[in-house]
Amino acid sequence: MIGAAGILLGVAISAAFAFARRLVRGSRELGTDAERATYTTLHLASRAAGHLRGGFDAADAAKAARPLRTLLGCEALAITNGPLVLALDGGDDTVRAEAERLAASAAATTPGRRAQLLRDAIGSGRTHLDAVVAPVTRGGAVTGSVIAFAPRARAGLVRATGEVADWVSAQLELGELDASRTALAELELRALRAQISPHFIYNALNAIASFINTDPAKARELVLEFADFTRYSFRRQGDFTTVAEELRSIHSYLQLERARFGERLAVTLQIAPEVLSTVIPFLSVQPLVENAVRHGLESRETGGRITISADDAGGFAEISVEDDGVGIDPAVVAEVLAGGASEHVGLRNVDARLRQVYGDEYGLIVETNVGSGMLVRMRVPKSQPHHELAMGGVR
Amino acid sequence: MNAALGYVSIALVALATALIGFYGLRVSRTTSDFYVASRTVRPWWNASAIGGEYLSAASFLGIAGLILLSGSGGLLFPIGYTAGYLMLLLFVAAPLRRSGAYTIPDFVEARLESRSARRLTSVIVIVVGWFYIVPQLQGAALTVNITTGLPPWVGSVAVAVIVGIVVAAGGMRSITFVQAFQFWLKLVAIAVPVVFILLAVTDGAPTALDAGDAFPASVGPESLDVYRTVSLLVALLLGTMGLPHVLVRFYTNPDGDAARTTTLIVLGLLSLFYLFPVIIGLLGRAFAPDIADSGTADALVLLLPGRMLPGLVGDAVTALVIAGAFGAFLSTTSGLVVSLAGVISQELLGGSVRGFRIAAIACSLVPLGFALVTASSGLAGSVGLVFAFTASTLCPVLLLGIWWRGLTARGAIAGMTTGALLCGAAILAGPAIGQSVPALRTVLELPAAWTVPLAVGVTVLVSLLDRRRVPRGVDHLLARLHVPERPSTAR
Numbered sequence: 001m002i003g004a005a006g007i008l009l010g011v012a013i014s015a016a017f018a019f020a021r022r023l024v025r026g027s028r029e030l031g032t033d034a035e036r037a038t039y040t041t042l043h044l045a046s047r048a049a050g051h052l053r054g055g056f057d058a059a060d061a062a063k064a065a066r067p068l069r070t071l072l073g074c075e076a077l078a079i080t081n082g083p084l085v086l087a088l089d090g091g092d093d094t095v096r097a098e099a100e101r102l103a104a105s106a107a108a109t110t111p112g113r114r115a116q117l118l119r120d121a122i123g124s125g126r127t128h129l130d131a132v133v134a135p136v137t138r139g140g141a142v143t144g145s146v147i148a149f150a151p152r153a154r155a156g157l158v159r160a161t162g163e164v165a166d167w168v169s170a171q172l173e174l175g176e177l178d179a180s181r182t183a184l185a186e187l188e189l190r191a192l193r194a195q196i197s198p199h200f201i202y203n204a205l206n207a208i209a210s211f212i213n214t215d216p217a218k219a220r221e222l223v224l225e226f227a228d229f230t231r232y233s234f235r236r237q238g239d240f241t242t243v244a245e246e247l248r249s250i251h252s253y254l255q256l257e258r259a260r261f262g263e264r265l266a267v268t269l270q271i272a273p274e275v276l277s278t279v280i281p282f283l284s285v286q287p288l289v290e291n292a293v294r295h296g297l298e299s300r301e302t303g304g305r306i307t308i309s310a311d312d313a314g315g316f317a318e319i320s321v322e323d324d325g326v327g328i329d330p331a332v333v334a335e336v337l338a339g340g341a342s343e344h345v346g347l348r349n350v351d352a353r354l355r356q357v358y359g360d361e362y363g364l365i366v367e368t369n370v371g372s373g374m375l376v377r378m379r380v381p382k383s384q385p386h387h388e389l390a391m392g393g394v395r
Numbered sequence: 396m397n398a399a400l401g402y403v404s405i406a407l408v409a410l411a412t413a414l415i416g417f418y419g420l421r422v423s424r425t426t427s428d429f430y431v432a433s434r435t436v437r438p439w440w441n442a443s444a445i446g447g448e449y450l451s452a453a454s455f456l457g458i459a460g461l462i463l464l465s466g467s468g469g470l471l472f473p474i475g476y477t478a479g480y481l482m483l484l485l486f487v488a489a490p491l492r493r494s495g496a497y498t499i500p501d502f503v504e505a506r507l508e509s510r511s512a513r514r515l516t517s518v519i520v521i522v523v524g525w526f527y528i529v530p531q532l533q534g535a536a537l538t539v540n541i542t543t544g545l546p547p548w549v550g551s552v553a554v555a556v557i558v559g560i561v562v563a564a565g566g567m568r569s570i571t572f573v574q575a576f577q578f579w580l581k582l583v584a585i586a587v588p589v590v591f592i593l594l595a596v597t598d599g600a601p602t603a604l605d606a607g608d609a610f611p612a613s614v615g616p617e618s619l620d621v622y623r624t625v626s627l628l629v630a631l632l633l634g635t636m637g638l639p640h641v642l643v644r645f646y647t648n649p650d651g652d653a654a655r656t657t658t659l660i661v662l663g664l665l666s667l668f669y670l671f672p673v674i675i676g677l678l679g680r681a682f683a684p685d686i687a688d689s690g691t692a693d694a695l696v697l698l699l700p701g702r703m704l705p706g707l708v709g710d711a712v713t714a715l716v717i718a719g720a721f722g723a724f725l726s727t728t729s730g731l732v733v734s735l736a737g738v739i740s741q742e743l744l745g746g747s748v749r750g751f752r753i754a755a756i757a758c759s760l761v762p763l764g765f766a767l768v769t770a771s772s773g774l775a776g777s778v779g780l781v782f783a784f785t786a787s788t789l790c791p792v793l794l795l796g797i798w799w800r801g802l803t804a805r806g807a808i809a810g811m812t813t814g815a816l817l818c819g820a821a822i823l824a825g826p827a828i829g830q831s832v833p834a835l836r837t838v839l840e841l842p843a844a845w846t847v848p849l850a851v852g853v854t855v856l857v858s859l860l861d862r863r864r865v866p867r868g869v870d871h872l873l874a875r876l877h878v879p880e881r882p883s884t885a886r
Contacts, residue, residue, distance in 0.1 A: 244649065273440075274571055277649045279495065312570070314737040314751045315497055382646065383497030385505035388875065 044071040045167065052171040053178060061086035068168075072160055074148040075129060078103070079136075079168070081144040091149060095129070098122050099147055102133050115162035117153055127151075132158050134165030138172055185356070189239065192353050196233045200256075200290065207259040222259050225252040233283065239357075240387045243310055243317065244276040246285045250308070253286060257293055264303025265293070271310045275317035279384045281353050287346030288321040288364075288376050295344060296325025296374055304373075313379075320377040327368045337364070347376070354378060357387075400710055401542035404718040405553075408580070412725050413561050415573045438653055442660035444571045445644045447578030447722075448730035449476075449661075450668060451527075452534030455581060455723040457775030458669070460692035462676025463683075464773075468619060469676060472775050473669035475631025475782075477662060484658035487636045489651035490797045490876035497646055498738055499639065499789060506796045508866040509804030515811055517742045519788045520639045523781060524735040525762045527638070528728050530777040532766035534693070535724045541694045542717050551766045554721075558729045559759030562736065563752040570733060571647060577726035578664065584719020585671040588700045588712045592678060595703055623841055627779060630843035634782025637789030639738065640730040651879060675699060693774050696720070732758045779841075780822050787814030787846040791854050797876060800869050802854070803861045810854025818846040 044067040051064040061079045065087040069077035076091030080103035088096050098121055114134070121131035130153035136144040146165040150157055204226055211219035229252035232245070247269075258265050289306065297304040307322040328344075336344045337351050351364040358381065368374035454476060461469030496502035499520055504513035532551040539550030635641065648654040679686060679695045683702060686695050697720065700712040736754035744750025788811045795802045825839030838845070858865075866872075 242649075274647050277647065313748060314733070315741050381497075383495070383501040385495040385501060385872075387495065 041071060044068070049171050052168060053175040062089070064168075065089035068146070068164060069148075072148050072157065072164060074132075074150040074153075074157065074161075076149040078147040078149075079144065080147065086144075094122055094127075095149055098131065098149075102131060102147055103145060115158050115165065117158050119153075122149070132161040134161045136165050136172070137169050138176075189353060189356055192349050192356075196230065197290070199294075203260055204256045207256065211259065218259075222256060225255045228252045229256065233286075235282070238388075239282055240279050240384075241282045242276065243271075243278050243280055243285075243319070246280060246283070247271065247276075247308075247310075249283075250286050250289050253289065254306075261293075261297075261303055265297065266303070266305040268305060268307045269309070270307070272312040274312040275310045275319075275382070278317040278380060278382050279387050280317075280319070280380050281350075281357055284350050284353065284378070285319055285321065287350050288378075291344060291346045291376070292321055292323035292325065292374065295328065296323035300325055315382055317380050317382055318377065319380065320375060322373065322375040324373040327370050327372045327374050329370055330366075330368060333366045333368060337366070350378070354380075400714040401539075401717055404714040405539070405721050408718045408721045408725065409557050411576070412573055412722075412729070413557075415576055438648070438656040438660055440571060440575050441644060441647055441653075441657045442664060443575035443578045444647075445574070445641070445657065445661050446664045446668065447574035447576070447581070447726045448640055448644065449665070449727070450578065450581050450723055451727035451778065452531045452720070452723050453774045453778035454669070454672065455585065455720050456534055456537070456693045456696050457530075457773065457778065458672040459676040459679060459695045461773065461775045462673060463679040463687050463695050464692045466680075468623070469775070470673065471624060471627050472631065472779070473673060475628050476635070477665045477669060478628075479632050479635025479782075480658055480662050480665065482632050483636045483641070484655060484662065486794060487797065488645055488654045488658045489879075491642060491793075492645045492648055492654040493651045493876050493878075494872070497643065498734070498741075499637065499642055499793065500738060500742070502642075503792060503796065503807065506866070506869075506872060507802065507804040507807055508868065509807075512804040512807050514742070515808055516789070516792070517738055519811060519815060520738055521735055523637065523785050523789070524639050524731045524758070525765070526784070527778065527781045528731050528758075528762035529765045529769070530774050530781075531724045531728045532763060533769075533777070534720070534774050536766070537693055538697060538717065538720050538724075541691075541697055542713075548767055551763055554724045554728055555759040555763040555766075558725060558732050559756050562729055562732050562759075563755040570730070571644075574726055574730060577722045580722045581719045581726075582664075582668055582671075584715045584722065585668070585675070585696070588696075588716055589671045589674050589678075591708065591712055592700060592703045593674070595705075596678070596682070620837065622837060622844060626783075626841035626844035629847055630779060630783035630786050630841070633786035633790040633794075633843075633847060634784075636793055637785035640734040643734050643737075672696065678703070728759070783841065783843040783846070784815070784818045784822065786843050787818040787850045790847070791851045795851070795854060795858075797873075799855075799858075800873055801858050801862065801865060803858045803864045803866070805861045805864065806854045806856075806858030809857040810850045813853040814846055814850030817849060818842050821846065 047067040048064040048071075051060045061081075065077050065079050066089050068079075069089045074090075076088065076095050078088045078091075078095075078099035079086050080099065083100075083104045085096060085099045085103055088099055091099075102118070102121070116133045118131045118133065120128055122129040129149045129151060132148045132150070132153050134146050134148075135142045136146060146161060146168060148157060148161045148164075204222075208219055208222045208226065211222065229249060232249040232252075254265075254267055258267075285308075289308065292306050297306070304324045307320075309320050309322075311318045311320075333344075333347075336348050339348060339352075347364065347366070355363045362379060362381075365377040365379075366374065367377075453472070458469060458472050461472060463469075491502065494502055494505065496505050500513045500517040503516045504510065507513075532554055535550035535554040536547035537550070539545050539553065540547040645654045645657070648657055675696050679699055683695065683699055686692060686698060691698075697713065697716055700716055701709050703709070704712055732755055735758045736751050739754035739758065740747070740750035744754060791810050791814065792802075792807045796807070821839045821842035825836075825842070829836035829839055
């Protein structure tokens with residue numbers, strides 16, 4: 001019993017000692033006054049920056065206004081956008097009314113104007129507040145202002161407010177840069193979206209033409225498959241689809257190819273029903289099948305077999321396309337995936353999009369060698385709450 | 396009892412499970428039946444699979460045992476187990492399917508935009524899963540011990556090892572078909588004995604059984620305590636929606652509507668199934684009151700056919716029941732191990748195939764350890780406690796996350812922690828406290844009635860105080876959860 005109490009006491013004492021040591025060391029490590037001032041300024045600025053980067057609405061401005069007011073050490077601080085007061089930190093309704101009036105006049109100022117001091121902007125009753133109005137510019141035009149209210153504004157405050165307004169402008173522009181970077185990535189993704197190859201359209205139409213006289217029913221069926229395939233592939237909206245939809249399109253594609261190949265093209269499917277509703281990037285499996293047909297089997301007299309499988313693997317779906325065709329040199333595949341060769345564009349496209357959407361570890365895995373066929377695998381997480389399907393049909 | 400029959404039926408069920416798991420979908424197809432392959436899982440299949448996974452040792456053995464022991468109080472379990480799906484149908488099934496999240500932690504992260512809320516949810520999901528596996532293994536121990544005479548631990552080890560190996564080797568690839576098969580196996584295995592026994596007992600004359608024999612008024616509905624009833628029903632109704640393997644099955648549905656249809660069919664299938672354990676419980680009260688001992692009551696389903704049916708018929712029906720019971724242990728355990736291994740491998744092991752295997756082995760061995768060191772205190776009761784824990788932790792977050800835009804990550808974390816601590820303390824320390832303060836015994840035995848409201852209250856309160864941190868994307872996400880999909884016209 002006494003032993004236990006002793007241990008507890010010992011633990012408590014060492015904890016207190018460690019805490020005290022940290023405290024002493026901590027204050028020494030904080031450094032000189034100048035260092036501390038630098039730290040405080042940068043810390044407040046970075047706190048405000050996070051809110052300004054996301055865009056410029058009332059909620060963000062309100063969160064940014066507080067650290068900025070502490071930074072300037074003024075009575076009240078308003079951030080305005082055009083004639084609107086987005087946020088006012090500190091200050092009551094009279095200050096707000098004055099800020100609104102100043103915002104309206106600040107919006108009309110020309111760019112290039114520096115911060116402006118207004119003595120006794122608020123002069124009613126007991127409070128006398130000076131106002132410093134500094135314009136916020138965006139792309140060369142004044143879009144808003146930072147207004148600081150202080151009982152007795154000195155030149156220092158005027159200069160500091162001007163700097164803060166410039167800094168706010170810079171942060172807003174950085175925010176726009178972020179937004180345009182995201183938009184660029186999206187555009188890139190869309191540009192990478194596989195295109196129907198002209199080659200395929202030409203071959204398909206020729207194959208259909210050859211049946212028109214001999215077997216009109218079959219020709220009609222093929223035209224319908226062609227219509228289905230093009231409707232799916234030309235779809236404008238949505239970057240994602242389900243495994244089931246993609247398989248439907250592959251079915252149409254293979255029907256058209258089989259019209260040309262006849263018995264030389266055999267296809268095997270092994271699909272686990274659990275993965276049919278898994279979300280995958282639009283047209284991410286069909287190009288793999290097309291690659292297998294065009295580069296693996298087309299050049300061979302005897303044709304060959306394509307095996308498409310989709311397996312359920314815990315939280316992931318594993319999709320693979322395998323052919324027993326001519327295969328290619330692994331070195332060439334590496335070059336293709338690195339973006340070097342102009343052949344096998346389909347493979348590169350799919351690989352690039354998978355990496356962009358899910359991250360680098362989700363790229364295509366290709367196993368091949370000359371004369372020994374080719375196996376292309378992809379692995380997609382089932383859980384994708386942020387990827388929405390485009391519902392409905394053609395647009 | 397004939398031990399050889401026990402061995403044979405256990406081996407057959409294990410073999411059938413593994414075979415369907417490995418080869419169920421290895422059947423090759425050619426393009427001509429492409430549409431068959433690309434057709435999504437039909438609600439009927441999926442509903443059977445959900446039923447197969449859901450009907451555990453507690454349903455197959457526990458309910459009859461509880462009715463034998465405590466009379467009509469035991470009836471609340473089948474009612475609660477089934478009605479839990481009604482809650483799921485009304486509040487959760489379709490929105491969750493539309494969310495695109497695959498597991499509960501995925502949903503929490505997408506809804507609350509918080510990694511820490513996700514981690515806490517994962518931990519709770521794993522704990523719930525492990526403690527749900529323990530009664531399955533205890534049921535296996537009981538079954539093996541009674542039917543073959545081997546020591547009890549053999550049964551637990553056998554189920555854990557079979558499931559661990561099959562799941563780790565990728566044998567649950569076609570899990571939907573395995574589980575659907577298990578459902579129909581269980582239904583047949585419990586319905587056939589009931590029909591045979593009823594025929595034998597009544598000899599064709601429906602009046603030969605006097606209800607008063609089986610159910611004296613002292614154990615009728617009159618004897619039920621209001622608090623016990625409410626608390627048990629709260630746990631069972633709300634606990635179902637947080638079970639880790641349930642959400643995964645809804646993901647197999649192509650859309651929210653199919654998720655609803657599936658749940659509706661599940662309700663029908665479960666209602667049908669639960670008729671039979673109840674009848675066995677009643678027959679047990681009338682004809683085998685000597686089994687009514689807390690150690691053996693759970694074996695009533697296994698013992699009754701042998702007693703009531705003569706010779707060969709009795710042996711054959713007993714073998715069928717053993718097969719059904721093993722189906723129950725294997726299916727529930729493997730369903731849980733698959734979903735838990737998915738969560739663990741994603742959370743800790745980077746989501747690799749190897750990580751999934753390691754996690755699958757761990758998920759079979761940890762509960763095995765618990766099952767070996769603890770003694771079963773009634774299968775239905777232990778599963779009831781797991782439901783109470785789920786209802787106090789995951790259910791508030793899930794329900795509020797779907798239906799209340801004000802939920803924040805801090806609120807969810809505070810609510811889950813409160814629920815977990817209170818309910819966990821009641822379960823762990825309850826028996827000890829109940830000994831010294833008998834007045835608190837019932838309150839601690841069935842904690843859901845007070846832990847669930849407290850967890851919900853804390854979640855709401857903390858979220859309201861933290862109003863500024865409502866996630867930005869919440870309106871968009873909620874719209875997605877609740878707006879029905881437009882019918883797909885791309886055909």
